[in-house]
Amino acid sequence: MMKYRLGIDVGGTNTDGVLLDRNMQVIHSLKTPTTEDVESGIYNTINRLIEEAKVDVKNIEFAMLGTTQCTNAIVERKKLNSIAIIRIGAPAGTSIKPLVGVPDDLRGILGGHSYIVEGGHEFNGDEINALNEDKIRSIANEIKGKIDSVAVTSIFSPVNQSHETRAAEILREVLGGEISISLSSEVGSIGLSERENATILNASIINVAKITAEGFEKALQYNGIDAKVFFCQNDGTLMSKEYTLKYPILTVACGPTNSLRGASFLANNKDAIIVDVGGTTSDVGVLVNGFPRQSSIAVELGGVRTNFRMPDINSIGLGGGTVIHLAEDNTFKIGPDSVGYRLLEEGLVFGGSTLTTTDVAVGLDIVNLGNPELVAHLDKELLTRIYERMVEMIEETIDKVKTSAADTPVVFVGGGSVLFPNEIKGASEVHHPANGGVANAIGSAISQISGEIEKIYSISKENREEILKQAKDLAISETIKAGADRETVEIVELESVPLAYLPGNATRVKIKAAGDLAIEV
Structure with a gap:
C-alpha cells in the first residue's frame, strides 16, 4: 500500500503544497493564494492536492506545516498578544529599560505592562539579590484580566534559571494555568537585552501560532486526513504542536530554511x-x-535585535510581484514594494495596471505567462535595462553571502525563480530544478524529527567522555520517542556550560539529536 506525506508552506503570497511518497518522490505539487484567515488557504491547497493527485486520504500518514505567519505578525505589527514584560534584575539591571532599541511603533504595542523586580544572578550563578516574590505576586494581580501572555527575563538565567522558574510558578498561581509564560532561559542565550527581546517576541506571537496550528488541523480534518502532525522550526527539523505553541519564535525562519532544505x-x-x-x-x-x-x-526581526539561532539569510525586495516604478525621463526604480498575492489581478499581463518584474520577463520573452500582447507596447530597450538590473541585484546578493571569491553552484527555487537566467556571475553552475517552485513545501515534507535534553551533570576529566555518551544516548532516545527512525538518528548539536555556583564540577549539558521520521511497515 502506497503511503504519503503532505508538506504545506504558508507564505505571505502563496500557500504551497506537495505530496511525497515514501521514497521521497514528488507525486503532485501546487500553489494557491494565501488567504486572510490562513485556514481556508490551507484547506484549498490540501483539497486541490488530493483531488488532482487522486490519492486516498487514508494513506497520508504525516502532515508537516511551515509558515511565515509568526514572522509576518511581527513585521506587520498585527494580531499580537497583549503581553506583560517582567525583568528580574533590580538593582543591577535597571540602567537599561526593557524594549530599548525596539522601534517606537512596536514598543507602543508591547510596552504597556513592563516591570523590573529584585533578583537575578551573577555570571557564575551567585544571586545578585533574592527574588522579590511579593512584587511578582503584586504584578500578577495588577495585570490579571489585562494580558494573555507574559515574558519573564532574569539576569544570567541561562546559567541559573531558578528565579525565572519560581516567578512562573507564582504567575500561574494568580493568573491560572492557561496563561502563556515565556522564560528567557528557554528561548535565547547569554546577552540580556537580546535574550529579553527574543522572549518578548515569543510571548507576543502565541495567539498567531495557535490560530495557524489549529487552522492546519481543521483543514486536515475537513479533508478527512488523520495524519501525525508536525510543525517546522528554524533549524530544519520538526516539532510537535505543544512545543510550537510554547516556542513559536522557533518557527520564524522556517520558510527560508525549508526552501534551502528543499532546494538541496x-x-x-x-x-x-x-x-x-x-x-x-x-x-x-x-x-x-x-x-x-x-x-x-x-x-534583527522586525527591527528588534535578538540572539537566538537563525539561518544566515540575506533578503532583498525583489520577487515576482515587485513593482517597477517608471519616471518621465525613462529612469526606473525596482520595488521594494510588491503586489504580492494580487499579482494575478494587478500585473499587466493579467489585465491589471501595475508594471511588475513578471511583466518585464514576459515582455522580453524570458517567460510565458498571462497575455504577452498586453505588454507588447512596452519599450524593449527599457525592459532590457530593468531586467539587467534585476539580475545584478541577485548577483550582488550572492556575492555578499560568499566566504570566498571562488565560483559556487547556485540553485534557483521559488515561484519567481523562472524569471532568472541560467548564467549568473559568480556561479560555477546554475540549477533550476523541477518542482523548484514549491521547494519550501518539499523542505517541510522531508524535514527530520528532533529531540533535545538539557541536564546538569557532575563532570570531571576522568568521567567526561562517559557522561557525554550517556547524555547523547538520552538525546537519541528522546528523538526516537518523538517519532524518529532509530537507524538515522545522529547528534546535531552539543553544548556544555560549567556552573561555577554549584559544587562538584557541575556542568549544564544541552544536546540535540535529529533523524528521519520512523515509518510503520
Missing part, C-alpha cells in the same frame, strides 16, 4: 548558494552539508 534535496547538492525567489522578496542563503549556514551575529 531537489538539486541533490548539499553545498551551494540557494536563491529563493518569492512574490515579494528573494532570500539568499548558503547550504553547508545540507543544512543552512547559521548566522554568527545578532539577528
